Amino acid sequence: MTAGLKLPPGYNFLQSLWRTYKQVKNPIGTIEESMERFHGTYSVNLGRLNLIATQDPAFIDYVLKVNHKNYYKSKILTQQLGQFLGNGLLTSNGEYWLKQRRLIQPGFHHERIHALFSIIKKTVDDFLKDFPTGPKVDVYPLMNKLAFEIVINTLFNVKIPQEKRDELGSFISETQDFVIRDVRQPYKSWWFKLSGEVDKNLKRAAGARQIIREIIQQRKQSTEKFNDLLDMLLDARYEDIGEPMEEDQVIDEILILVIAGHETTANALSFALYLLANHPHELEKLKSATAGLSLDATVRNEQLSAVINETMRLYPPAWISDRVALQDDHFKGFRIPKDTIMVLFYYGLHRDAQYFDDPADFKPGRFLKKNSDKDKPKAFYPFGSGPRLCIGNNFAMAEMAIFLEEFVSNFTVKATGLKPGVKPLVTLRPDKVFLGVDKL
Ligand code: HEM
Numbered sequence: 001m002t003a004g005l006k007l008p009p010g011y012n013f014l015q016s017l018w019r020t021y022k023q024v025k026n027p028i029g030t031i032e033e034s035m036e037r038f039h040g041t042y043s044v045n046l047g048r049l050n051l052i053a054t055q056d057p058a059f060i061d062y063v064l065k066v067n068h069k070n071y072y073k074s075k076i077l078t079q080q081l082g083q084f085l086g087n088g089l090l091t092s093n094g095e096y097w098l099k100q101r102r103l104i105q106p107g108f109h110h111e112r113i114h115a116l117f118s119i120i121k122k123t124v125d126d127f128l129k130d131f132p133t134g135p136k137v138d139v140y141p142l143m144n145k146l147a148f149e150i151v152i153n154t155l156f157n158v159k160i161p162q163e164k165r166d167e168l169g170s171f172i173s174e175t176q177d178f179v180i181r182d183v184r185q186p187y188k189s190w191w192f193k194l195s196g197e198v199d200k201n202l203k204r205a206a207g208a209r210q211i212i213r214e215i216i217q218q219r220k221q222s223t224e225k226f227n228d229l230l231d232m233l234l235d236a237r238y239e240d241i242g243e244p245m246e247e248d249q250v251i252d253e254i255l256i257l258v259i260a261g262h263e264t265t266a267n268a269l270s271f272a273l274y275l276l277a278n279h280p281h282e283l284e285k286l287k288s289a290t291a292g293l294s295l296d297a298t299v300r301n302e303q304l305s306a307v308i309n310e311t312m313r314l315y316p317p318a319w320i321s322d323r324v325a326l327q328d329d330h331f332k333g334f335r336i337p338k339d340t341i342m343v344l345f346y347y348g349l350h351r352d353a354q355y356f357d358d359p360a361d362f363k364p365g366r367f368l369k370k371n372s373d374k375d376k377p378k379a380f381y382p383f384g385s386g387p388r389l390c391i392g393n394n395f396a397m398a399e400m401a402i403f404l405e406e407f408v409s410n411f412t413v414k415a416t417g418l419k420p421g422v423k424p425l426v427t428l429r430p431d432k433v434f435l436g437v438d439k440l
Contacts, residue, residue, distance in 0.1 A: 002328050005335035008052055010034075010043030020046065027424045028319070028347060035348050041334070051341045052334070055348035057355065057379040062331050063323050063342050065386035071323035073388075074341055077426065080179045081259070083198075084205045086252030089391060090260050098387075102239065104253065105391060107232035113395050115227045116154045117295050120399050123153045124406050136416055137437045140270045140430050147266040148172070150399050151258050156215055157228035164211050171208040172258055175201060176426065212251050229257065261392050263427050264317040269400055270433045271315040272307060274420055275362045277413035277435045282307065282364060290405045304401040306367035312350075312382035314362060319347040319428040321384060346381045347428070355379035412438050 011019055011034075023030040034042050035055055044051040054060060063071050072093040082091035089100055106112065127146050148169055152160065178201050219230060233250050237243060245253070276283040289303035298304065321344045329336040336342070351359045356366070356379070365371055383390035390396070414436035421431030 002330045002335045005330050005333060007043045008041045008334045009038050011045060013045050016044045016046050031345055032348055051343055052336060053343035053345055055345040055352060057349060059331055060344050064384060068386045070326050070329050071342060072326060074322045074324045084175045084201055085255040085259060088252040088256030090256045103236045108391050108395060110394060113398060117398060119154050119157055120150055120402050121295055123150050124403050128406060128410060133437045133439055135436045136434045138432050138434055139273050140433045143269040144266040147262045151261045155229045155254060157226040168208055168211060171204045174204060209251050212254050216247060216250060265396055265399060267317040267427055267429055268312055269403060270430045272311040273413050273435060274433050275311055278415045279362050287408050293405060298405040299398045299401050302368060304404055306364035308397060308400050309367040310362060310364040313380060315428055316346045316350055316382050317427045319424055320345055349379055410440055412440055
């Protein structure tokens with residue numbers, strides 16, 4: 001079927017080695033350069049490892065949706081994360097993933113997450129009580145703390161002692177940092193094992209699992225309903241056997257939800273505040289569009305969604321993703337050999353002038369229904385696409401809307417002239433988002 005077809009144009013072995021070296025130092029710039037040179041799709045030849053990188057929305061759609069059965073998540077992240085987090089939605093593939101997705105998906109439907117809005121609101125209100133003000137406040141650590149509090153409170157709608165929260169929090173951030181180092185420096189993996197770093201993280205993981213196990217056991221003894229994500233996970237039954245998950249499976253899924261739902265949201269909110277501070281007319285527009293809204297109206301508010309979407313267009317928290325071809329395949333006349341790693345470069349697509357006018361500009365209005373350009377292909381993938389679309393997308397949009405509404409009605413942010421650093425790690429993490437913050 002693929003005989004006679006060629007790989008997309010790209011780099012030979014030596015060039016690929018050089019590009020990979022450059023990419024470790026400057027991932028986004030190096031990929032952007034190649035995308036421009038090869039018009040949006042190129043191949044990389046690293047001997048036994050072959051990659052095709054693309055920012056063509058049709059190609060991305062093909063991999064994630066049209067022929068998704070031929071593309072699994074690669075081992076690069078799933079295995080590294082999986083050894084600490086266990087086998088959950090984000091780290092599994094195939095039959096097991098599908099079984100878990102079917103089980104958990106209903107818990108994230110609109111009506112189920114609606115019950116969580118009041119928990120989110122209370123968390124935001126408590127958080128904003130002590131929000132620091134001043135001419136130069138770094139909002140990233142604050143957004144990180146908030147996103148962590150929201151995910152923990154919606155998972156466990158009970159009081160958890162501060163030291164246990166801190167232990168969970170430090171496990172999550174240390175694991176993330178360790179996995180990033182391991183993925184970026186695979187040649188050091190042997191050293192991480194030998195030096196005891198892997199063991200240290202495994203021990204931490206065991207501690208985190210024990211905290212969650214105790215919460216689950218207490219919950220199982222209670223007859224009360226807490227209407228949180230833990231109730232949802234414990235109440236879910238496999239369709240075929242009518243049985244719930246084993247305790248260890250519940251723990252795996254909880255750790256996955258914390259890791260997947262925490263840093264992504266923190267990044268998006270930090271960039272949103274930065275962009276609003278640097279576009280005061282957009283901040284004003286948002287304030288007047290959201291004044292006095294109820295909780296339900298906040299979550300449905302079009303201006304809030306537009307600001308959040310435009311932020312994630314410019315700074316997609318999931319800036320890149322990958323899949324591995326299970327069998328030979330082809331697309332648009334290009335050959336995709338079995339085992340090829342497909343690199344999906346959302347960051348580049350979101351800034352591609354073919355799909356977005358003035359792509360570097362912050363213009364939330366482009367996401368308002370009245371301005372939608374139906375002739376343009378869908379080129380916006382903040383939550384991925386296809387069957388592995390982010391399960392928490394509605395939850396994430398709701399929590400970000402609830403925070404931003406509450407924030408802009410109580411505080412104002414001003415630009416400091418300092419641009420945040422942008423760190424393309426597993427997620428696109430901002431570094432030092434200094435803003436002037438004043439109470440209204
Ligand atoms: C701004 C916030 C968020 C962004 C940008 C985001 C983005 C994404 C993306 C792009 C994927 C798909 C990855 C891929 O295809 O390789 C994903 C998967 C996932 N996300 Fe999110 N996410 C966010 C928030 C959340 C939240 C709040 C939760 C849960 C509370 C969550 C849970 C998950 C899970 C469990 C998966 C794996 C789903 C599966 O493979 O079946 N995410 N997310």
